[in-house]
Amino acid sequence: MTRWRLTIEFDGGPFMGWQRQDHGPSVQQALEEAIHRMTGELIAVHAAGRTDAGVHALAMAAHVDIAKSLTEHRLREGINALVRPNPISVTAVQPVDDNWHARFSCIGRKYLYRILNRRAPPALDLGRVWHIAVPLDVEAMAEGAAMLVGRHDFTTFRSVNCQSDSPVKTLDRLDVKRVGEEIHIEAAARSFLHHQVRSMVGCLALVGRNQWQPNDIGRALEARDRAELGLNAPPEGLYFVEAAYP
């Protein structure tokens, strides 16, 4: 039995999210079926994070235990061949210790949120960005974002379905910058609450539109009340970028 670490890129568009669901396709199911067809083994693939329907990944980390003896090359090429036509690609594999766990060993997660900020809707990036047609005030958004960095009770920015034991998290970084026609919001933390990044981005968009002032972000945070949430950003602009391990 070998425990393998997988690095996975996927387009979240056609999926109900990472996790297996009864009512539609998932990234987890597509990968597990590909590995089953290759090895004959019924295995579970565990990921660093459970992404929502429509959320993408540039480099999701995951692990899987496989009894069959395989080289790195055969495992990666085999999954990539058998997972087609799903838009999922294993970009790297490596054997790891049996106590390495994609979710529990992870000490840092990074997300990117892409807003396309121009009049015209996206053509090439349809389903890959949140389109906001009115010009956003990036400086005000950055000022609001700074109020969220640090250790806080993020109840306001947490889905009612969140299964985390505590709403207290430490947000290491929340950077807002203009990149051509886009605004990129980068978030880094040890872990995030369910919908936390999309909730923070939604409120920052209200600040960018001058519907909220930067201080309203602090007010919403201090309220510790989901009803204070301004707006949950749509999933298609969100990318799981990186999982860090000791």
Add this chain to the structure above:
Amino acid sequence: MTRWRLTIEFDGGPFMGWQRQDHGPSVQQALEEAIHRMTGELIAVHAAGRTDAGVHALAMAAHVDIAKSLTEHRLREGINALVRPNPISVTAVQPVDDNWHARFSCIGRKYLYRILNRRAPPALDLGRVWHIAVPLDVEAMAEGAAMLVGRHDFTTFRSVNCQSDSPVKTLDRLDVKRVGEEIHIEAAARSFLHHQVRSMVGCLALVGRNQWQPNDIGRALEARDRAELGLNAPPEGLYFVEAAYP
């Protein structure tokens, strides 16, 4: 009657190409039908270049004559609303002189070709890049590309269906560079022959794989014989980037 210049972004994936075809959807037809529904006028949209099936555009230039009185805002928003769900977006419109012609007034065209050069196939950029799994020698490709720059008879790099009067063209620029996991090839000329960029890129890929030496590019050029063509690159990596006007 006003002549309008349009700047258009599109995903070429679902189309038979720019030009109207009997056997499938085209970018031209989708735009003409959107404008027809908005104005009631049966009009023709003329583009700077006719892209092949699967080829994308970041900023195609085109023009159209419309009798109905419209503001820039209404024309752009109207087309973008009515052209849905086609992955086409008009990013800019402006009124131009009646003698301005998207194709005949154009004095420079730029294309970008994207090769994804890594073992794993694309997930997020499926249909947007040419995937080549073996590592390419970018320096050798750049050396080969330099032999194509200048005024030459490009018969070797021309489709048998090309309707240009002469195979002689002046290639102003053909740059090859590595950008992360991708190789970008940028081509600039007043005009190109049919399939010229894809034919040049296909031969450069052979050089990158060491199946051809850089000098074989010069040999193929001098042969002026389509049978000397090594490889035509697939359409999905090609982007029409820019049309220049006096």
